[in-house]
Amino acid sequence: MTASATSVKAAKASATPKGETNASLLLRKAEGSYAFPALDSVANQFGRSLRDLLRALGAPAIQVERASADQMSFAEWSAAAAPAIFWRYHAPPLKGPVLVAAARSLILQLVDIFYGGKGQPAAEREDLTDAEERFAARLGRDMGLQLATAWGEKLAVEPELDCVTTDPAKLAAVRADDEMFVQHFTLRGAPFEGRTITCAYPLAALRGIAGADVIETQAANDADPQWSNALNKALRDVRLPVRSVLARPEISLVKLLALEVGDIIPLAMPRHVPVTVAGRSFAVGSIGEANGNAAIMIEEIEKGPNHD
Structure with a gap:
């Protein structure tokens, strides 16, 4: 290393406050308290993902508005959210859980x-039905995937619903x-x-990643945003036929030819039906x-040959 290169490096080091390393993209010490500038972009991405998820679940006109973040105790946060559903995620390398309410x-x-x-709004009650509990767990897993994507350009966080x-x-x-760092999303x-x-x-979990390596975004590998948005919009508007066969009765040719108006064909309704x-x-x-209304509850999503 040349003397000039060494002096440049030293100058940069001296200009960078203690703790303001590459990881300051995630965490910065400011006026005796902690600030989290990178969480703004994480929240923006997570808000867009929530909007897309809710639209896919049957609310096509929904919007998600992100409010400013707050710092409060866990007791204050949980009391403000109640009555609520809470999801907890184990999310390494964070030194603590991620919580969603x-x-x-x-x-x-x-x-x-x-x-x-x-x-339509339902009457408030404490207990959830089995179907509601299964739905809440599925929604939690979907939000965990969204959190991983939202963090993707900053840190390889892998939230696992527990x-x-x-x-x-x-x-x-x-x-x-x-103490908790709380992001708010209003529908x-x-x-x-x-x-x-x-x-x-938890603030302790965020402080624990001060030494983590931040993933650098390579703009050259990003697709044209305008083209990507147009493609995504076109794909969301594609309509696919969804069908389910409730019964396939079989009768002999003799009985078929003898059928008259008013005759009844008995059906054996299976417990589970395929959805195509x-x-x-x-x-x-x-x-x-x-x-x-007659309805079908999805019990299991079929997996392809590559488990996708």
Whole structure:
């Protein structure tokens, strides 16, 4: 290394405050407190992902409005969210969990839409049905994938859902007085107007990644944003035929030729029925009813040859 190169490096080091390393993209010490500038872009991406997820679940006009972040204790955050559904994620390399909360009534509305309803607000109650619990777990897994994507350009965080509960006391990884960095997302548009989803990080977990290596974004590898947006919009508007065969009765040719108006063909309704999309096997579901409408609840998504 030449003397000039050494002096340049030393000058840069002296101009960088203690702790303002490459990791300062994630964490910066400011006026005796911690600031998290990189979490702005993480929140923006997560907000867009939430919007797309809710639209896919049956609310095509929904918008997600991101509010400013706050710092508060875990007790204050959980009390403000109640009555709520809480999701806890184990998210290495963060030195603590990632927590997400949504109004319990939002889950009830989403389940109603999922089964063919219009998402009308339901009466508040503490216990969830088995279908609602399964839906909440599935939604939690989807949000975990979105969080991983939102962090993708900053840090390789891999949130893994490990708890879904309506009782904040069961989120044992945090204490009542632990300080949290809380991001707020407000839903706009019927039928979820004003509902909120919050994402909370323990400050200790964020401080623990001060020495982590930040992933550098390579702009040269990014697709043209205008082209990507147009492609994504076109793909979202594609309509695919969804079908389910409820029964396939078989009768002899003699009985078929003897059928008259008013005759009855008995059907044996199976517990599980196949669901196809564009002629391809997509899922297996069970037959039921929701809000007076016949409905099929997805029990299992079929996996392709590459498990995708």
